[in-house]
Amino acid sequence: MNDAHHRLIDHFTRHDVRFEEIEHPTAASAEEYSRVVGSALHEQAKALLLRRHRREGGKDLVIHSLPGDQRADLDALADALAAKRLRMASADELKEATGCNFGELPSVGSIFGLPLSMDVRLLEQSRIFFNAGVLDRSVILAPHDLQALESPLVVTPTGYGEGF
Template identity: 35%
Template sequence: MSAETFIRLTTLLDTQQARYRVMEHASAGRSEEVALLRGTQLGQGAKALVCHVKGNGIKQHVLAVLPADQQADLSLLAAGIGGTRASLASPAEVSALTDCVFGAIPPFSFHPDLLLVAAPLLFQRFDELAFNAGTLERSVILNTQDYQRIAAPRLVQFIKCQE
């Protein structure tokens, strides 16, 4: 699982002439741990969550991407898509929609039923984004503008307010 996702991702980045590099590292499941292994800031991490959005006649799987130092507000995500509620997808759904395990999902949707959205803050702080690329032992560090250009996510404000 996920070797195909990595090949598909790097082929897309190469075809689109993206500025990126691949980094192999020890397996890490938490954002803080992998940022240390990569030598990047926690906020550079592009955390990708597979969610269900429902209500108001909407039933949509969403790949919601936000900086790794932030938390998602699923009610804001639902409202941003036009639904009334959102929840995290099950591990089986994550696998079926991304061909990846939790923590290794790149911020790109390769499935026609998976809508890609991103929090605007993702594009405002760092010149490069870092994310796991199909496995917990491999990361991609990608130019932020190239990510936005190539992935073309729908922008939705769904970051939980810090108090």
């Protein structure tokens, strides 16, 4: 397993977060992932690495987690993240910041030293699924446990919320 996987599992274990890790075949789409792991699309917490151009100047990276059946509205999300502009990070930026490739990024920011924002709809689920830093392993946990551990900025579906 790669470093992101080890860091994630160690992080959850050290902080006594209840989670289940499952091994599964890789999936090429959210729909296929849903079938492979036995989740509903809205239970999937897909993670996006975003390059934020801050309103007050400077740039940084933010992980945004949203339900697997949704698309991020980067313009609306920019308001919540106190950004004048957001864009998806490149594959090189993703690899450099997290050690992950596309599809592997877990919905956890602290193991990478990055802030996490989280779509409020994930908190409506009793459990969420996301890749564990690799394509063939996932974790299942209660979203409120993730919220307690990560203290993410929680945003509404339109991206509205208070920035960090």
